[in-house]
Amino acid sequence: ETGVTQSPTHLIKTRGQQVTLRCSSQSGHNTVSWYQQALGQGPQFIFQYYREEENGRGNFPPRFSGLQFPNYSSELNVNALELDDSALYLCASSLAPTADEQFFGPGTRLTVL
Amino acid sequence: AQSVTQPDIHITVSEGASLELRCNYSYGATPYLFWYVQSPGQGLQLLLKYFSGDTLVQGIKGFEAEFKRSQSSFNLRKPSVHWSDAAEYFCAVGAMEYGNKLVFGAGTILRVKS
Numbered sequence: 246e247t248g249v250t251q252s253p254t255h256l257i258k259t260r261g262q263q264v265t266l267r268c269s270s271q272s273g274h275n276t277v278s279w280y281q282q283a284l285g286q287g288p289q290f291i292f293q294y295y296r297e298e299e300n301g302r303g304n305f306p307p308r309f310s311g312l313q314f315p316n317y318s319s320e321l322n323v324n325a326l327e328l329d330d331s332a333l334y335l336c337a338s339s340l341a342p343t344a345d346e347q348f349f350g351p352g353t354r355l356t357v358l
Numbered sequence: 359a360q361s362v363t364q365p366d367i368h369i370t371v372s373e374g375a376s377l378e379l380r381c382n383y384s385y386g387a388t389p390y391l392f393w394y395v396q397s398p399g400q401g402l403q404l405l406l407k408y409f410s411g412d413t414l415v416q417g418i419k420g421f422e423a424e425f426k427r428s429q430s431s432f433n434l435r436k437p438s439v440h441w442s443d444a445a446e447y448f449c450a451v452g453a454m455e456y457g458n459k460l461v462f463g464a465g466t467i468l469r470v471k472s
Contacts, residue, residue: 249401278459278460280460280462287448287463287465288402288448288462290460335402345409349403350401351399352401
């Protein structure tokens, strides 16, 4: 069974650019959640996708958007990058939105210069 | 608003000594409680979780945690720490009513000295 994978591992962008991060969910999981983990902080919930629809959103501006595909993989898009967007972005998949466990990927480290 | 507090940013213990990491939460719904561990450059690994029932839960790697509703706490314990336990530990809270969104504490970095 393949776990949650994320790509790329690391990414460097400049302010104002746009970035797309990718996540492949664990086999059989239809729900993907994205979290932002700034340096020295705990992860913060960005949003969740269930069956290709957004299913809950945290306190993040609209320039953070996402997609979920029919195979339940997901993308996180961030437009107009700001310095404060530098963080580790974690993807987590689960069997359902109310499942009792989320399985986390290794994350994508985004640096905005 | 939901929040999780981990009062200790860093903790250093000697190998073989006991460990307790503190976690307090504020949550408007019936909470589900989790402890995750994160090694450098890695994602989060679930150590244990509490949903209901017995307030003392056992997890992987010899960890346990006790849910105390009266104190809004869910402290993580281990009777004898190994050098490989050095990592960052996160307490998190969720609820069915909030659709599996997790709220995390800021984390506690555990250092193990030999």
